[in-house]
Amino acid sequence: MLSLGSNLPPRNHWLDLALATFGEEKGQLLAVTPRWNTAAIGTVPQPDFLNQLVLVEGPRQGWDWLALAQALEARAGRRRGIAHGPRTLDVDVILIGGEVWESAELTVPHPALLQRPYLLRGVADLVPDWVLPGDGRALAKVAQNLLVGSWSDSFRTTAAED
Ligand code: ADP
Numbered sequence: 001m002l003s004l005g006s007n008l009p010p011r012n013h014w015l016d017l018a019l020a021t022f023g024e025e026k027g028q029l030l031a032v033t034p035r036w037n038t039a040a041i042g043t044v045p046q047p048d049f050l051n052q053l054v055l056v057e058g059p060r061q062g063w064d065w066l067a068l069a070q071a072l073e074a075r076a077g078r079r080r081g082i083a084h085g086p087r088t089l090d091v092d093v094i095l096i097g098g099e100v101w102e103s104a105e106l107t108v109p110h111p112a113l114l115q116r117p118y119l120l121r122g123v124a125d126l127v128p129d130w131v132l133p134g135d136g137r138a139l140a141k142v143a144q145n146l147l148v149g150s151w152s153d154s155f156r157t158t159a160a161e162d
């Protein structure tokens with residue numbers, strides 16, 4: 001499960017480019033969420049992101065998923081300038097089945113999974129039955145408990161032209 005994000009125009013184009021690459025990179029695209037507009041999080045003021053989660057299947061080990069994510073970013077011409085600054089395309093590894101990876105280069109489940117409502121919404125929509133590693137509950141259940149009140153209002157589905 002990967003997340004795609006862009007906050008430099010044309011945002012839809014960068015996400016389209018990533019989706020088009022999966023077939024070529026031998027990863028089969030199984031399911032996608034809608035695209036959501038989300039406010040940037042953190043200390044650097046920057047435009048809103050367009051985010052989408054994608055479920056991809058392929059013969060990969062953990063590190064290969066990170067390599068794929070970085071290859072997609074490179075293809076979108078991402079420059080690593082300001083840390084956590086605006087980017088054409090950010091691809092993060094959110095979940096790899098039930099695997100746990102704990103290093104600075106690869107942390108899975110993604111550390112923000114339970115902090116960002118759209119990530120939780122996305123995994124609950126695409127893989128509701130997967131069990132959250134280290135937790136034991138299905139993602140649908142985890143999301144049901146956390147996605148309440150203002151949390152569920154903090155991102156919105158975008159129109160195609162956004
Ligand atoms: P961020 O996504 O946090 O805004 P970057 O995309 O610049 O920032 O990623 C910074 C580093 O995070 C990368 O060098 C990568 O090795 C590391 N990283 C650790 N875990 C993950 C993960 N699950 N998905 C993507 N990158 C990760």
Ligand code: MG
Binds near residue numbers: 090091092
């Ligand atoms: Mg990233």
